[in-house]
Each structure stands twice: as structure tokens, then as C-alpha cells.
Amino acid sequence: MKTSLNVNPTIVVIFGGTGDLNLRKLAPALYNLYADGYMPEKYAIIGTARRPLTDEKFRENLMDGVNQFSRSGKVKQEKWNKFAENVIYNSVDVETPESFGLLKKSIEKLQKEFGPKTQVIYYLAVAPNLFPLIAKCLSDYGLAGNEDNCRIVIEKPFGRDLETAKELNCILTGIFTEKQIYRIDHYxxxxxxxxxxxxxxxxxxxxxxxxxxxxxxxxxxxxxxxxxxxxxxxxxxxxxxxxxxxxxxxxxxxxxxxxxxxxxxxxxxxxxxxxxxxxxxxxxxxxxxxxxxxxxxxxxxxxxxxxxxxxxxxxxxxxxxxxxxxxxxxxxxxxxxxxxxxxxxxxxxxxxxxxxxxxxxKDVPHHIFPSGVTEHWQQNRLIISIQPEMSIRLQVQGKRPGLDMVLNPVDMVFDYKGTYSSDTPEAYETLLLDVMTGDQTQFMRxxxxxxxxxxxxxxxxxxxxxxxxxxxxxxxxxxxxxxxxxxxxxxxxxxxxxxxxxx
Missing domain, CATH: 3.30.360.10 (Dihydrodipicolinate Reductase; domain 2)
Structure with a gap:
């Protein structure tokens, strides 16, 4: 797994900061990255949504989400307090472009504090119909111009047919370069x-x-x-x-x-x-x-x-x-x-x-065994289980113990629980770290x-x-x-x- 050594100072702006996706997935993932030492030394998380909210209340809401949905269980209060020091809230109504002015001031203040290499990640955890509007507002307020230090993350559905997907691609690539766009598929x-x-x-x-x-x-x-x-x-x-x-x-x-x-x-x-x-x-x-x-x-x-x-x-x-x-x-x-x-x-x-x-x-080209010993004969299978168990198993034929020659399927299994003692990171942890390090391998073009x-x-x-x-x-x-x-x-x-x- 990547380390935080190569991660520049980072500002993560979450549109839809009070929504279900942030509470269930994004906030627990960011906290776990911090707890495991993968967040950059300098970082900030800015949650945005329409309704007014204090920083303190927003942090409380996120902590409730982490306590309920994090793979690591409830937060350790001292660690959470240090993490939450860098979490703030801005009231931004994406249908009122003027509210992006406050967001711009917050970002510029942090960029001045963090230094010139600070990268900004915009995560659109909102309804798909708001994607073009947010992208346009970011462009109008000069928040999307630096292609080396600015990225945008788009959740699915990415369009609802070929025509709308092309339209959305056209809008996004008119504002961002392809290397700035991260179309996320948590799978x-x-x-x-x-x-x-x-x-x-x-x-x-x-x-x-x-x-x-x-x-x-x-x-x-x-x-x-x-x-x-x-x-x-x-x-x-x-x-x-x-x-x-x-x-x-x-x-x-x-x-x-x-x-x-x-x-x-x-x-x-x-x-x-x-x-x-x-x-x-x-x-x-x-x-x-x-x-x-x-x-x-x-x-x-x-x-x-x-x-x-x-x-x-x-x-x-x-x-x-x-x-x-x-x-x-x-x-x-x-x-x-x-x-x-x-x-x-x-x-x-x-x-x-x-x-x-x-x-x-495919089956073996020629069966050498009598039919009586192969009543449970089965073609070889390779089975990759993603959930609920995480395993890779190869099903082969083997001889059953005993004096008689009797064949039956047996499994050669690699499973995560039996092989590794450490917790497996959630998908959003992996993908958020990839966004921070600029790795687009797991994102759709x-x-x-x-x-x-x-x-x-x-x-x-x-x-x-x-x-x-x-x-x-x-x-x-x-x-x-x-x-x-x-x-x-x-x-x-x-x-x-x-x-x-x-x-």
C-alpha cells in the first residue's frame, strides 16, 4: 500500500457534505487513512451543503457516521480530535453561484498556509444533475484551472445513456483535462x-x-x-x-x-x-x-x-x-x-x-478412469469471490482417502481472513488515496x-x-x-x- 510520503498538502472539498455517501463512506475512509498514517501531513477537509451549519456541528455529524460505519469501529477520541481540527464546513448552494465566493476564500486561505504545491480535490457526492452546474461554477470562480494540483471526482451514474454520457464528458473536458477527472467506481x-x-x-x-x-x-x-x-x-x-x-x-x-x-x-x-x-x-x-x-x-x-x-x-x-x-x-x-x-x-x-x-x-480431453470412480466428476473451476467472503479458489479433482480409487472435487483456497491478520481497507480508502497520489489506474476514462x-x-x-x-x-x-x-x-x-x- 502506498505511503503518505509522496502526497502533497491536500484540500478535499466534498459537495454533499451532509449527505449519506459522506457519512457512510467518505468520512470513515478519510478518518481511517488518517488513523493508519496515509493522510498528508498538511490537509483539510471542507464539507459543503446548502443548509447553514457550524464547523463543530458538522464534525459531530461526521463522528457519528464514522462511529456507525467505519470498519475500525468507534473513534479514539484523542485521535479524532486531531483529525477533526482540519475539518471545516462551508454553506454552499450550488444553484446559487455567488455562494462559491466563500468557498474560494476558504481554499485560498488554506493554499496560502499549506504552500504552492497544495492540491485541491473536489468530490461531487451529489445528484448527477448537479455535476455540470458545479463544474461550471468551479470554472467561473477560477477554482479549476491548475491541472497539476486540481482534481475532480465524479460518482456514478455517469450519464444515463450514451448521449448524456457524451454531453457530460464534453462539459467536464471543456473545463478540466482528462488527467484531472476521476470517474469513481467503488467496485x-x-x-x-x-x-x-x-x-x-x-x-x-x-x-x-x-x-x-x-x-x-x-x-x-x-x-x-x-x-x-x-x-x-x-x-x-x-x-x-x-x-x-x-x-x-x-x-x-x-x-x-x-x-x-x-x-x-x-x-x-x-x-x-x-x-x-x-x-x-x-x-x-x-x-x-x-x-x-x-x-x-x-x-x-x-x-x-x-x-x-x-x-x-x-x-x-x-x-x-x-x-x-x-x-x-x-x-x-x-x-x-x-x-x-x-x-x-x-x-x-x-x-x-x-x-x-x-x-x-474445459474438460480433460480423455477420461482414463472408470465411470464408477468419477460419479462426482466436475470440470476445473477458478472462483474469485469478492463478497461476502474474499477468496480465490481453484477447484480440482483429487482422490478421496481410502483403499478405493474414488475421485471428487477439492478446493485449493486462498482467503484473506486465513492468510492476513490485518484489516482489509474499504474500497473508498483505496480510491481516495489513489486520487490524492494521482493514480488513475482504477478510474474510468x-x-x-x-x-x-x-x-x-x-x-x-x-x-x-x-x-x-x-x-x-x-x-x-x-x-x-x-x-x-x-x-x-x-x-x-x-x-x-x-x-x-x-x-
């Missing part, structure tokens, strides 16, 4: 996701097997037991395809499918990811019919409690056509992956909360975002233009609609899930 900061590159490219035995010759198919499955909760209003305008597949799951697919980079340079790695997106087979109307599945959950029972169907959630249209489940079969048309299917699925109110990447290898939207627009347009007559089509606490099973079963496969205990 890429998760420890196991980061380990995919280490596992793939630091081990010589994998590369000869990582292709169509030895791999049968690949599954990427991100499932949630929770429903939409109080996010029904947002989810109505998003759906599973926009909310998860366009960003999180396609980014995981790129990590699995990318070619070996020549070095660890951020743009070199992002170039390789874009190559995957550009090689993905476009969807024809026939592909949409046979290679995609959408679903919407109805009421059911989860852990002994009855839960409502999606159409009965707060903020949801009673006749909603929004999908809460999506499964798609992708193909990457290049030399390495030609003909190998990538199956992707995601959904809410499913049986289990888990994030799994499963690489299934404009062409990545647009390529992902371009790939999925035919599916989005088809689903929105034709109302599903089968919704709702799966019950809460199931694995989704039956058509999702048929999607993968037609090719002779089945969806894989680890046998994890439901807590």
Missing part, C-alpha cells in the same frame, strides 16, 4: 477486485491457460438479497442494467478479458480495458431476444419476514417496467476469446448476497464510459420500448426468473454459487 477499489490483476499477471502458470483453448465459459454474478428499500425513486430511472452491468460488471469483465499490459501505467491498463469493450460483439435484435433476460421481483419471504414486491416499494410506479434483474450473454470477438461466452447476471431480492467470478475450464454505453444501448432501447408482459416474474429469495436459467442451460451450463451460509 474497482475492493481488495479482491484489485487482486485480479496481481493474480493474473504475477503468476506464470495462468497466462498459457487464459484463453479459448482451455476455458469453457466465464460467469460474473453479483446478487443482492436486499430490495431497493428507500431508493425506489432513483431505481425507477436506472434499473439493474444501468445501475450494475453498465459499470461494475463490465469493469470486472474487462479485468478478466484484458490482454497483458506492458507496464502498470494507468493509461496502458485502461487502454487494454477499452480494447475489450471495443471487441465485444454488438447486439442484434435477435441477440437481444435470445441472449438477454430481464426480471422484476414480486413479494416473498426473506429470513422469516414478508417483503413487498418491487411495484409496492416506496417511490415505484405500480405498473413499473423497470428491471430489478438482468442476465446477458456477451462475446468478446478477438483472438483470445473468440466463441467463449461471458455470462453476466445481477439482481435484487435474490437468494444470496454475493459477488462471484467463475472461470470454468471517458472512452471507457462511452464504449460501455454504446455496447448496451440496443438492449436498453429494446427493453424500454417494449413493456414486459411477464413482470413481476420472480419471487423474493429466489435466484431470479426461470428464463435466466434457460439462458445458460441452452449452452449446457448452469449458474454457479458458493454454498455460503445465510447469516
Amino acid at each position: 474497482l477499489g475492493k481488495e479482491t477486485v484489485q487482486n485480479i490483476m496481481a493474480f493474473r499477471f504475477a503468476n506464470s502458470f495462468l497466462e498459457p491457460l487464459w484463453n479459448r483453448t482451455y476455458i469453457d465459459h466465464i460467469q460474473i454474478s453479483v446478487t443482492e438479497q436486499l430490495g431497493v428499500g428507500d431508493r425506489g425513486g432513483y431505481y425507477e430511472s436506472a434499473g439493474a442494467l444501468r445501475d450494475m452491468i453498465q459499470n461494475h460488471l463490465l469493469q470486472l469483465l474487462c479485468l478478466i478479458g484484458m490482454e497483458t499490459p506492458i507496464n502498470f501505467d494507468a493509461d496502458e491498463i485502461r487502454n487494454k480495458k477499452v480494447d475489450v469493450l471495443k471487441a465485444m460483439r454488438p447486439f442484434s435484435p435477435e441477440d437481444i431476444r435470445f441472449s438477454t433476460v430481464r426480471g422484476q421481483y414480486t413479494k416473498g419471504w426473506v429470513e422469516g419476514k414478508e417483503v413487498p414486491g418491487y411495484r409496492h416499494e416506496t417511490g415505484v410506479d405500480p405498473n413499473s417496467n423497470t428491471e430489478t434483474f438482468a442476465a446477458i450473454k456477451f462475446f468478446v470477438d478477438n483472438w483470445r476469446w473468440q466463441g467463449i461466452p461471458f455470462y453476466v447476471r445481477t439482481g435484487k431480492r435474490l437468494f444470496q448476497t454475493s459477488s462471484l467470478i467463475t472461470i470454468q475450464f 471517458a472512452d471507457q464510459v462511452e464504449a460501455a454505453w454504446e455496447l448496451l444501448m440496443p438492449v436498453i432501447n429494446a427493453w424500454e420500448s417494449k413493456k414486459s408482459l411477464s413482470f413481476p416474474n420472480y419471487t423474493a429469495d429466489s435466484w431470479g426468473p426461470e428464463d435466466a436459467e434457460a439462458l445458460i442451460a441452452r449452452d449446457g451450463f448452469h449458474w454457479f454459487a458458493l454454498p455460503l451460509n445465510k447469516e
Whole structure:
């Protein structure tokens, strides 16, 4: 992990400072970075929001958030007091540009105190419709000009289709350079996701097997037991395809499918990811019919409690056509992956909360063992578990102990809990430190975002233009609609899930 030695004095400005994202994720991450010695020696955190608030009250609110949501538990008061000395609050109404004058004075005062190398990071933890307005105000007040010491962090959703993504990119790149823009996807900061590159490219035995010759198919499955909760209003305008597949799951697919980079340079790695997106087979109307599945959950029972169907959630249209489940079969048309299917699925109110990447290898070319000893025969699988457990396991065949020759699958497992005693940093800790050190490796570039939207627009347009007559089509606490099973079963496969205990 990087140290604070290379981090210049830093001012972090959080738009939406009183919001849920800051209280649950950003404030705990910044405090943990400080507690672990990764914040720069000189730093300041400026929270902004519309309502008036004293510095002291803002600090109290943040401490409550850290106490509730930090991986390290409740704060140590003495350490928190030192951290909070550098936390201030400015009342800024982004729809009243004049209020940026106060923010400018606060930043300039700190820059004078910290020195000429001070960097300013603007974190937009606000509704997406405010992104262009904030960027323009920063430009109008001369707060965005220094490309070496100024960065802006944009949360997803980055547009809601190809056209709006291009418009937002055009606005941002008209004010900032691409190297100043950090489009954050918290999934890429998760420890196991980061380990995919280490596992793939630091081990010589994998590369000869990582292709169509030895791999049968690949599954990427991100499932949630929770429903939409109080996010029904947002989810109505998003759906599973926009909310998860366009960003999180396609980014995981790129990590699995990318070619070996020549070095660890951020743009070199992002170039390789874009190559995957550009090689993905476009969807024809026939592909949409046979290679995609959408679903919407109805009421059911989860852990002994009855839960409502999606159409009965707060903020949801009673006749909603929004999908809460999506499964798609992708193909990457290049030399390495030609003909190998990538199956992707995601959904809410499913049986289990888990994030799994499963690489299934082709069967051995010739079985030498009698059928009686191979009744539990299973093709080799490499399983990367992102949550709830963090592990990488290789499933192979082995002989069961005893006098008889009986084969059964066994796991060779690397898991974080069993290997490392230290706490794993949260994704936002990793990504915020990357922003401070100027490392864009785990952040999406404009062409990545647009390529992902371009790939999925035919599916989005088809689903929105034709109302599903089968919704709702799966019950809460199931694995989704039956058509999702048929999607993968037609090719002779089945969806894989680890046998994890439901807590």
C-alpha cells in the first residue's frame, strides 16, 4: 500500500457534505487513512451543503457516521480530535453561484498556509444533475484551472445513456483535462477486485491457460438479497442494467478479458480495458431476444419476514417496467476469446448476497478412469469471490482417502481472513488515496464510459420500448426468473454459487 510520503498538502472539498455517501463512506475512509498514517501531513477537509451549519456541528455529524460505519469501529477520541481540527464546513448552494465566493476564500486561505504545491480535490457526492452546474461554477470562480494540483471526482451514474454520457464528458473536458477527472467506481477499489490483476499477471502458470483453448465459459454474478428499500425513486430511472452491468460488471469483465499490459501505467491498463469493450460483439435484435433476460421481483419471504414486491416499494410506479434483474450473454470477438461466452447476471431480492467470478475450464480431453470412480466428476473451476467472503479458489479433482480409487472435487483456497491478520481497507480508502497520489489506474476514462454505453444501448432501447408482459416474474429469495436459467442451460451450463451460509 502506498505511503503518505509522496502526497502533497491536500484540500478535499466534498459537495454533499451532509449527505449519506459522506457519512457512510467518505468520512470513515478519510478518518481511517488518517488513523493508519496515509493522510498528508498538511490537509483539510471542507464539507459543503446548502443548509447553514457550524464547523463543530458538522464534525459531530461526521463522528457519528464514522462511529456507525467505519470498519475500525468507534473513534479514539484523542485521535479524532486531531483529525477533526482540519475539518471545516462551508454553506454552499450550488444553484446559487455567488455562494462559491466563500468557498474560494476558504481554499485560498488554506493554499496560502499549506504552500504552492497544495492540491485541491473536489468530490461531487451529489445528484448527477448537479455535476455540470458545479463544474461550471468551479470554472467561473477560477477554482479549476491548475491541472497539476486540481482534481475532480465524479460518482456514478455517469450519464444515463450514451448521449448524456457524451454531453457530460464534453462539459467536464471543456473545463478540466482528462488527467484531472476521476470517474469513481467503488467496485474497482475492493481488495479482491484489485487482486485480479496481481493474480493474473504475477503468476506464470495462468497466462498459457487464459484463453479459448482451455476455458469453457466465464460467469460474473453479483446478487443482492436486499430490495431497493428507500431508493425506489432513483431505481425507477436506472434499473439493474444501468445501475450494475453498465459499470461494475463490465469493469470486472474487462479485468478478466484484458490482454497483458506492458507496464502498470494507468493509461496502458485502461487502454487494454477499452480494447475489450471495443471487441465485444454488438447486439442484434435477435441477440437481444435470445441472449438477454430481464426480471422484476414480486413479494416473498426473506429470513422469516414478508417483503413487498418491487411495484409496492416506496417511490415505484405500480405498473413499473423497470428491471430489478438482468442476465446477458456477451462475446468478446478477438483472438483470445473468440466463441467463449461471458455470462453476466445481477439482481435484487435474490437468494444470496454475493459477488462471484467463475472461470470454468474445459474438460480433460480423455477420461482414463472408470465411470464408477468419477460419479462426482466436475470440470476445473477458478472462483474469485469478492463478497461476502474474499477468496480465490481453484477447484480440482483429487482422490478421496481410502483403499478405493474414488475421485471428487477439492478446493485449493486462498482467503484473506486465513492468510492476513490485518484489516482489509474499504474500497473508498483505496480510491481516495489513489486520487490524492494521482493514480488513475482504477478510474474510468471517458472512452471507457462511452464504449460501455454504446455496447448496451440496443438492449436498453429494446427493453424500454417494449413493456414486459411477464413482470413481476420472480419471487423474493429466489435466484431470479426461470428464463435466466434457460439462458445458460441452452449452452449446457448452469449458474454457479458458493454454498455460503445465510447469516
